[in-house]
Every structure is written in structure tokens, then in C-alpha cells.
Amino acid sequence: xxxxxxxxxxxxxxxxxxxxxxxxxxxxxxxxxxxxxxxxxxxxxxxxxxxxxxxxxxxxxxxxxxxxxxxxxxxxxxxxxxxxxxxxxxxxxxxxxxxxxxxxxxxxxxxxxxxxxxxxxxxxxxxxxxxxxxxxxxxxxxxxxxxxxxxxxxxxxxxxxxxxxxxxxxxxxxxxxxxxxxxxxxxxxxxxxxxxxxxxxxxxxxxxxxxxxxxxxxxxxxxxxxxxxxxxxxxxxxxxxxxxxxxxxxxxxxxxxxxxxxxxxxxxx
Amino acid sequence: xxxxxxxxxxxxxxxxxxxxxxxxxxxxxxxxxxxxxxxxxxxxxxxxxxxxxxxxxxxxxxxxxxxxxxxxxxxxxxxxxxxxxxxxxxxxxxxxxxxxxxxxxxxxxxxxxxxxxxxxxxxxxxxxxxxxxxxxxxxxxxxxxxxxxxxxxxxxxxxxxxxxxxxxxxxxxxxxxxxxxxxxxxxxxxxxxxxxxxxxxxxxxxxxxxxxxxxxxxxxxxxxxx
Amino acid sequence: xxxxxxxxxxxxxxxxxxxxxxxxxxxxxxxxxxxxxxxxxxxxxxxxxxxxxxxxxxxxxxxxxxxxxxxxxxxxxxxxxxxxxxxxxxxxxxxxxxxxxxxxxxxxxxxxxxxxxxxxxxxxxxxxxxxxxxxxxxxxxxxxxxxxxxxxxxxxxxxxxxxxxxxxxxxxxxxxxxxxxxxxxxxxxxxxxxxxxxxxxxxxxxxxxxxxxxxxxxxxxxxxxxxxxxxxxxxxxxxxxxxxxxxxxxxxxxxxxxxxxxxxxxxxxxxxxxxxxxxxxxxxxxxxxxxxxxxxxxxxxxxxxxxxxxxxxxxxxxxxxxxxxxxxxxxxxxxxxxxxxxxxxxxxxxxxxxxxxxxxxxxxxxxxxxxxx
Numbered sequence: 001x002x003x004x005x006x007x008x009x010x011x012x013x014x015x016x017x018x019x020x021x022x023x024x025x026x027x028x029x030x031x032x033x034x035x036x037x038x039x040x041x042x043x044x045x046x047x048x049x050x051x052x053x054x055x056x057x058x059x060x061x062x063x064x065x066x067x068x069x070x071x072x073x074x075x076x077x078x079x080x081x082x083x084x085x086x087x088x089x090x091x092x093x094x095x096x097x098x099x100x101x102x103x104x105x106x107x108x109x110x111x112x113x114x115x116x117x118x119x120x121x122x123x124x125x126x127x128x129x130x131x132x133x134x135x136x137x138x139x140x141x142x143x144x145x146x147x148x149x150x151x152x153x154x155x156x157x158x159x160x161x162x163x164x165x166x167x168x169x170x171x172x173x174x175x176x177x178x179x180x181x182x183x184x185x186x187x188x189x190x191x192x193x194x195x196x197x198x199x200x201x202x203x204x205x206x207x208x209x210x211x212x213x214x215x216x217x218x219x220x221x222x223x224x225x226x227x228x229x230x231x232x233x234x235x236x237x238x239x240x241x242x243x244x245x246x247x248x249x250x251x252x253x254x255x256x257x258x259x260x261x262x263x264x265x266x267x268x269x
Numbered sequence: 270x271x272x273x274x275x276x277x278x279x280x281x282x283x284x285x286x287x288x289x290x291x292x293x294x295x296x297x298x299x300x301x302x303x304x305x306x307x308x309x310x311x312x313x314x315x316x317x318x319x320x321x322x323x324x325x326x327x328x329x330x331x332x333x334x335x336x337x338x339x340x341x342x343x344x345x346x347x348x349x350x351x352x353x354x355x356x357x358x359x360x361x362x363x364x365x366x367x368x369x370x371x372x373x374x375x376x377x378x379x380x381x382x383x384x385x386x387x388x389x390x391x392x393x394x395x396x397x398x399x400x401x402x403x404x405x406x407x408x409x410x411x412x413x414x415x416x417x418x419x420x421x422x423x424x425x426x427x428x429x430x431x432x433x434x435x436x437x438x439x440x441x442x443x444x445x446x447x448x449x450x451x452x453x454x455x456x457x458x459x460x461x462x463x464x465x466x467x468x469x470x471x472x473x474x475x476x477x478x479x480x481x482x483x484x485x486x487x488x489x490x491x492x493x494x495x
Numbered sequence: 496x497x498x499x500x501x502x503x504x505x506x507x508x509x510x511x512x513x514x515x516x517x518x519x520x521x522x523x524x525x526x527x528x529x530x531x532x533x534x535x536x537x538x539x540x541x542x543x544x545x546x547x548x549x550x551x552x553x554x555x556x557x558x559x560x561x562x563x564x565x566x567x568x569x570x571x572x573x574x575x576x577x578x579x580x581x582x583x584x585x586x587x588x589x590x591x592x593x594x595x596x597x598x599x600x601x602x603x604x605x606x607x608x609x610x611x612x613x614x615x616x617x618x619x620x621x622x623x624x625x626x627x628x629x630x631x632x633x634x635x636x637x638x639x640x641x642x643x644x645x646x647x648x649x650x651x652x653x654x655x656x657x658x659x660x661x662x663x664x665x666x667x668x669x670x671x672x673x674x675x676x677x678x679x680x681x682x683x684x685x686x687x688x689x690x691x692x693x694x695x696x697x698x699x700x701x702x703x704x705x706x707x708x709x710x711x712x713x714x715x716x717x718x719x720x721x722x723x724x725x726x727x728x729x730x731x732x733x734x735x736x737x738x739x740x741x742x743x744x745x746x747x748x749x750x751x752x753x754x755x756x757x758x759x760x761x762x763x764x765x766x767x768x769x770x771x772x773x774x775x776x777x778x779x780x781x782x783x784x785x786x787x788x789x790x791x792x793x794x795x796x797x798x799x800x801x802x803x804x805x806x807x808x809x810x811x812x813x814x815x816x817x818x819x820x821x822x823x824x825x826x827x828x829x830x831x832x833x834x835x836x837x838x839x840x841x842x843x844x845x846x847x848x849x850x851x852x853x854x855x856x857x858x859x860x861x862x863x864x865x866x867x868x
Contacts, residue, residue: 063452134348140435143452168352168434171452179434183333184351386554387593389580391607391656401606405597 025052026231029074031065032057033081033218034174035106035146035191038198039251040079043244050238053231061172063143069094069223076226077235079218081106081173082145086219096229099222103239104253106216107192108149110206111177116186120206125157127206128187133166137176137185140169145216147173150189152213192252207252217256271438272446273465279354279442280422283361287369287418288411290362295373296399317367325431328360332432352434357442360432361422368417376410377403416477423470503565505529505660505692509550509557511543511716523547523557523716529660531690533683533706535697537728538713539738544696547713548662551694552587553580564659564692586653587662592645594637600624600648601633607656623655627681643674647681654685661693667702679706700741703728742787742864743824743835748773750782759806759860762786767831772806773863785866790824792862793836796855797846807858809834813850816843823848827856834858 032040037059044055058075065078066085070092080086083102089095110127112118118127128136138154139147147169154160170176173191177200180188195205220239226232238244245255298310316324331338332350338359342350350356380403388398404411426444433440435449443466450459511523523543536544549555551562553569556577562570569578569585595603601620608616624630627647632640637648646666653661667675683706686693695706703710703724710727712720720727728740738745748762751770758775762784773786800808811829818824822837825848834856838848848854 061452063454067451067454135352135434137434140449140452142449143454168436170434171430175431178329179351182329182351183335183339184329184349184432185434381591381593383589383591383593384595386552386580387587387589387595388606389554390552390583390585390587391652392581393606393609394581397609401598402595 025054026228027054027056028076028228028231028235030055030057030077030079030235031069031073031075032059032079033062033065033145034059034172035081035193036079037174037194039193039247039253042247043239046243046247047235047238051234053234055235059174061139061144064172072225074225074227075223076228076232077220077222079103079220079239080145081216081218083217083219084145086221089221089223094224096222096224096226096233099220099233099236101220101236101240102217102256103220104218104248104255105210106146106149106218107210107252107254108146108153108189108208108213108216109192109195109252110187110208111180111190111195111200111203112187113180113183113203116204118187118204120187120204124206125159128159128163128166133186135168135179135185136163136166137168137170137179137188137190139173139176139189140171144172145218146189146191147176149213149216153208154189156212196250196252210254218253270465272441272443272462273469275354275438275441276423276443276466277469279357279361280419282358283365283422284369284415284418286358286362287365288415291366291369291373291414291418295370295377296403298370298374299377313370314367316364321364321425321427322431324364325360325428328363328428328432332356332359351432352436352440354439356432357429357440360428361425364425364428365418365421368421369414372410372413372417373407376407376413379410380406412477416474420470420474423466503563503567504531505551505562505564505694507547507551507560507562509547509560509562509570511546511550511555512558523550525713525716525718527711527718527721529692529694529711530709531692532708533686533693533695534709534711535695535703535706535724536711536713537697537703539698542714543716544713545664546716548587548664548694548696551660552585552662553578553583554587567659584656584659585662586656586658586660588649588653588664588666590665590668592637592649592666594645594649594652596637599634599636600629600640603637603648604652604655606652619655623651626685627651643670643678646670646674646678650678650682654689657689659691661691663693663695665697665699666695668697668699672701675702700728741789742866743790743837744786744788744793745866746786746788746832746834748784748786750778750780750784752780753778764832767829769809769830769832771809771858771863772860773865774861776865787864787866788834788858788862790835790837792859793834794857795825795827795836795838795842795846795848796857797848797852799855800857803857805857805859807856807860807863809856809858811854811856813848813852813854815850816848827854829856 040057044057047053048055062080062082062085065073065075065080066088069075069078069089078086078089086095086100090100110120112120112127116132118130118133120127127133138150141147141151168179168185170179173194176188177190177194179185180190181200189208192207194200195203220236222232222236294313298306298313329351330336332342333339334343334349338350342348350359384402385398388402393401424444425442426448429440429442429445433442433445435441435445443462447459447462450456450462506528508526509523523546525543525547536547538544546555550557551569557570557572559572560570561568561572568574568576569583570576595606598606601624604624605616605620608619611619621630624633627650629644629647629651632644632648637645640648649666667678670678697703710720710722710724711718712727747765749765751761751763753760753775755775759772760775760778761770761772763770778784799810809829809832811827814826814828814833816823816825823840823843825836825838827834827836836856
């Protein structure tokens, strides 16, 4: 008899415990473009410390998320690396009204590991012509926003035809970075935000001038499917706030003209 | 279509290589009495349980300038192994290894030991015994191994994604191509390629199993139970 | 005559131990000498016969010992010699025959002659196919010929290589009597010209009788008798061998008295008051012994017989009778001692034997064999 009552007691505690836990805060499920990998993690941590909510982020390619969301993937918020995908979702009626917001403008950069001594800062595009550079990684321009920008910039640079045979394509900006980090490609055209992240800071970076390509306008949407609208909106609003924007600035993002930049209020890690 | 030809070429190369290295390996696994054999069996079976991304990740690192494969390749050929057709062959051989080796082992083990004894007593060396007794009796297993290697390589995606670099005509296999079309929302193109691949695979398998049936063997009988 | 082989005797003095160092699971501990001609290796299942053959063929390595054919040493643990099967010139026909299923009869037989030049090879194959009367089957596969024909092919395959020793593991167990006889004939004929030791394993008493020249009886990994079949099997000294050799009656008894002058002693069958006379052996009154008697050595009479030389005549009732092939096994209860006798159906009819009938059991002294465990 006592054994049974023990089991019942534990079960009761667990049920009560989970009820209590649920009452503590919501879980927000976020789909984010790969270039936000480090920046968004910091933003989420900041958000969590200020509210009771938890943020769960999945990183990947914007195009992938677009397809998934169209087919019913249960995300609450979607941070794309471009403007088109969110617009399309809105047109399809999948977005909460009034929640399409251009949260940042992304930049691209050339990146290589420090030990190659390719002197990106001075050589700029010419570094790509170095005979030691056998492979150049970039995101696939067919479907990745950063890939498109990279291609545009390359074509404008005038050396595209020379280095074209050396190009290899990653599924998204992350994979392009992986190719370079693992040493299989010597240089990569990656998101500036990734180049500035702790993982890649030690390498050489050259920020590609923004006028060499169409600006990479990145938009966020709250999805209609979200089960917890207040929570999702609260996160959405946090993204617009100074705290979040300050973090984005640290990672090289800029902002559309209509929203001026505020100084960062957070501490350096 | 270029992607399909690439995939078929890759699958053929990989099947041929797996046949060449799979046979001696399977022979050893079937007949060795070494106590540590189970370790080798586990390593061979790893690609069955590991997600392709794990294998892909390790390969990416191994093919890099600091990795063993990368260093070797650079020394021999002056360039890296990743993003090349050869790199895909290496990756696919590792990934499809158990699909070739396990049916072969099952087949070899299925040969009555007494036949091997008889062959030895009649003066045949181990090699001759293999050539004249074991191999002819293992044709179903060999066929299964070849077909599985081919089919598995044809359908491979994850590993190719990790180390391929998506170069048209070199590493853009049909599965990557379909994925790209989907990513770019070109569903019609994706569908077209997918159907072609499906029909092609089905045709190949039907021919193989059909021929096998007529010869009176049951290829399924050597499907590895483990 | 060309192609004749004469090899020395096969000698094997070996010990095979399996299992751990402290707890050996199975031990074969024997010393045998097998001269030219057919020697039967006889014993119950699990006694070690196949193990011995495997050692001679080189398929199993003895723990310690020496195996030689004449002067040619095949295995010597102290000398570090261990020839692989390929080099031993030993032929081995397994119980399952192990014919290569994908090859024709001709290819099977030619298999062991790979090192012989092609022309000569064809000749030898033709000769042996004819000798074993399977030449007309040369293009067939083993699956397409009968059991008896398969057996012949297996023999031909082994013998075409002109081995120095032939090992046969229960080669005829699955065949009927007529087939056995003809194959045995072929083998004997062949053995006339090729005087090599042939070690023939069986647990069938019939085959011993058919081929008997010499028997080695083996049990629990040890040789318990070597010599002429009559000595070894008709006067068995071990229970298991007695059972294997067809002694249907095994009776426990206690020695009552000895009569050395007559070479006999009397023993009382266990749990009865029945005393019978058995041959004298090393025993003292009170000793427990076991007596083995063949059912075929026990005679029945419907009247008390007189004037017989047999010393044991016991009265009893028929308890039961059953057909055993061409014989009737009759169980007779003689004052609690149950004995089994074999009679023919003709005897059954003419004596009008039936359950419950009173009969006299006649048992010769020397049909009783004392066996030990």
C-alpha cells in the first residue's frame, strides 16, 4: 500500500510542478537565417533575462524556412535574410497583421583564416587571385540572399570571370563559412555578422563595400500560426528595441534609413 | 540531366570500388577467428547508424588541410579533396561500405564449411578455394552488394551536401539538384527530376531482381539480418 | 603396374584438449597404428571419431602429439611440424560428402588434380570415373544424381589424387544395403591395388561385419579395444560399447560364488532370486557386476528342455512381444528378471507364442559377457 501511495505522491508532484512551470512563461519558437547565428543568440539571452519567456531558435537558410512555413511548420517568429520571403508569406496570409518589419541590413565580407596571410585588408578583391587560393566559398546565389549579394559584388568587382572556376557553393552562408573554417576553401564570401562572431574573429576580414550590391534588407514576421500571440509579439517588439539593435550593430548590421541607430547599452563579452 | 548522369557515374564508380575492397574485407570478416573481429564489424556498420551529417562533418575536417586525407591529397596532387568528384567517391565509398560488405559476409558465411575443408584437403590454396568454391556460390550476395551500393549512392544526399560544394557537372548530384530547385521554389523542375530519378532507379532494380529471379536465386535471402 | 601406391602405416599418438586449462571440455587421448587395408573406427556418437579424422587430415590441430604416414611426418608438436591439409596427401570423404554443387561430376573429380598437366589429368579422371562406374554421369551436377552415385563420385574425387591415407566418415550411413554392398566392393577392389591405410568411421555394426579386417573401438576419446572385430565387439568390455554393438540385455547382478576349476562363477540378478552361470572374471563374492547378453543368443522353449549343454535354463512368462523388422522381440519375465529374446516369425507361429505363456529361457554361459562402466 505504501508503495502505491508513494508513486501517486510523486505523480501528483510532477503534475503540479509542470503546471507551475507552465505558468512561469511561454516558449517562443523562432526560425532565423543563418547569418544571425551569433547575434540572435545574444539577443535571445538578453530577452530571456528580462522576461519569463524562453526562446528556442533554429538556424538555417531562409528559403528552406519559407518552404517549411508554407507547408505548416509551427514557428512563431521568422527572421529572414531578405525581404522577399516574408513578403510572400504575408501575401499568402500567413503573417500576423502589422508584423512585417525590416529589422536590419546585412553586409558581406571576405574572410580567411589568419595563418594564410592573404592580407585581405589591403589586397581586397585581388586576394582572390592569389595562386594559393584554390577554392572560394560562397552561399548558393540561386536561393540564398547573401549568395545573391556576393555574386553581384563579384560581378561588379571585375574579376568574376577570372576566379569563377574556383567558386564552390554552400547551401547557406553558414556552410560557406564551414568550408573556409575547415580549410577546404581558402577564402569565403560570408556574412559580416559571422566574420565578426567569436568563432571567426581571429581570421582576416574585409568588409565588402555596401554599394557593390543591392542592400540585403532583412525582415522579420510574426506568423499567424503562433499559439501564443502575446509572447511572440513581445519578442518581436524586443527586436525593434535599443537593446537588440545595439547587439546587431556589434555584429556589423546597419539599419534602414527610417530608424536611427542608438548606442549599444550592453556589456562587451 | 547533367546531374543525373553525374549521379549515375558516381554510383557506378563507387559500386566498382566497393566490389574491389569489399570482397577481401568481407572474406576476412567471414573467415577470421580473431577475437577483435567484432570491433571491425562495428566500424563497418557505423555508417548504418550515424546520420550522414556526422560522417559528412568528419569528412569535411579530414579532407581539410589539417586532416589526414587532405594532407595526403595535397601532397600527391597539389590540391584539396573536397569539392571534387573524387572527394565524393571517397565519401560515398565510406558511406555505402556496410551495404556492400554485409551482404557479402552473409553470403560467404552461408557457404558450408565442409566444402571449404574438402577443397583444402584436395590441395587447393585459400585463394583457389575462394575463386572456385566460395565465389560461385556467393553470386546472389555479390549481386545484392552491387545493387545496394549503387542504389544507396544514387540516393545519397547528406554527405554530398556537406563536402560537395554544389559544382555543376562535378559535385552537383541529382539529389542536390532537386533540393536546390525546391529551395528556389522551382517545384516543377524539382518534380521533373524526381520523377526521372524514381523511374530510373525502379528500372534498374527491376532488371536486377528480375534477372536474379530467373536464374533461380533469391537475392532477398542474403539481405543482412543484423 | 603404373599408378600403384604403397604407403606405410598411419600412426597417430595424439591428445586433443578443448575448453579452458583447468576444465577441459573434451579430451581425445589416443594412440593408434593403422596398417594398409581397411580399419574400422567404431564407437558411439561423441566418442571422438570425427575429431581423430580431422586431426589426421590437418583440419584440427591436436594439443600435443605426432601423426605420421610411414616415415613421413604430418604433425609433430615437439618438432614444430604441422603440414597444412593441402600438403598431407590425405583423402577425406565427409559424411555430407561435400561435393561442389556448382561443378559437374567431372569437374568435381578433377578438382584435386589442378597441379597435374591437362592431358594426364583427363586420363586419370576417365580411369577413376570408370573404376567407380560413374563415367556416364560426368556432365551432371551433384544435385542431379542419386545418393549412391554421389557417394561414388565423392570417393572417386578423393582417390584420384592417389592419396597416402583415406579417411571415410560414415560414408554409407544413408544408403540401403544393396548400394552399400556394391560401393564397398568397389572400394575393396580399389584397395587391392592401392595399398594404403583406410580409416573408416561408423557406428553401424552391419558395416563392421561387411568390411571387417580390423577394428579400433573408441569411447569418450579413448581407445578401448583394437584388433579383430570378433574380439573387440563380440566380447565387449564396456557398457556403452556393448549397447552400441547390439547387446540388448544389460543385467545388474551380484557375484555369489566362484568355481575357478570350471572357469565359471554364479551371479544373482539384481532384485531377484535368479542365479545364472557366467564366465569367471576377477571378482569376489558380493561384487556388483553387469552382464551383457545378446537377444539373439537367448533361446526359448515351450517345454522344459533337457540334454542341453547350456547351463542356464530359466522358467518364465512372456510379458510382451513386438515386431522389430524381421524379428520378434519377446520379453520374458523369469521371477522378476526380465530378459529379451529375438525369435523369427516362423518360430512365433510354430511355438504358438503369446503373452502370458510359460516358456523356458535358455542362456549359454559364454553368451554372458561381463562389462564395466
